[in-house]
């Protein structure tokens with residue numbers, strides 16, 4: 170039976186998993202949990218994931234509730250080759266490092282900038298939070314500068330690190346946070362746009378997210 174993926178298109182976490190599903194050409198039963206309608210709090214979903222977050226993957230008896238673990242699991246279980254998550258120890262270590270950087274730094278700093286607006290009534294992201302976010306993007310740019318024209322882990326082909334981080338990066342650009350001062354990030358994102366299967370779908374979700382965020386900011390101006 171195909172795995173079930175509970176997902177919401179506006180969520181960057183979900184979009185990274187959907188990019189992985191598309192890259193694998195995998196058949197999944199995609200079920201939308203509309204966070205704007207608070208569907209994640211319905212008892213039937215909380216019974217599956219008491220943390221009530223998407224993405225959530227159910228594959229047989231396995232329930233996974235962390236986006237990056239879902240991506241690497243799907244690749245390990247279903248990929249025809251290992252290009253998205255190479256078994257070579259050094260390359261895999263670099264990819265894991267990038268996924269943790271995404272989880273512990275990029276996402277956290279994005280959330281620190283945007284959540285006060287989305288959840289706590291702030292008029293716009295604070296300057297301090299934006300400074301921290303831009304600092305993290307400088308680090309991402311520096312990583313890419315070490316091997317221009319390649320993907321994040323230094324590979325010639327995209328890996329799961331690109332899928333995870335591109336889902337966030339296109340959210341920045343859609344939300345009018347300029348990446349102009351990060352030439353390597355800009356060029357890498359263009360490569361992702363050109364080469365990742367399903368990137369249009371990912372950018373569509375990013376545009377909807379941005380529309381929601383910008384409408385909130387405008388309403389408080």
Ligand SMILES: N[C@@H](CCC(=O)N[C@@H](CS)C(=O)NCC(=O)O)C(=O)O
Nearest residue numbers: 180182209221222223224234235236
């Ligand atoms: N660490 C989780 C975070 C997932 C997460 O925070 N998802 C948000 C949407 S972007 C969510 O489901 N929020 C609903 C809630 O917390 O009730 C992952 O990477 O999968």
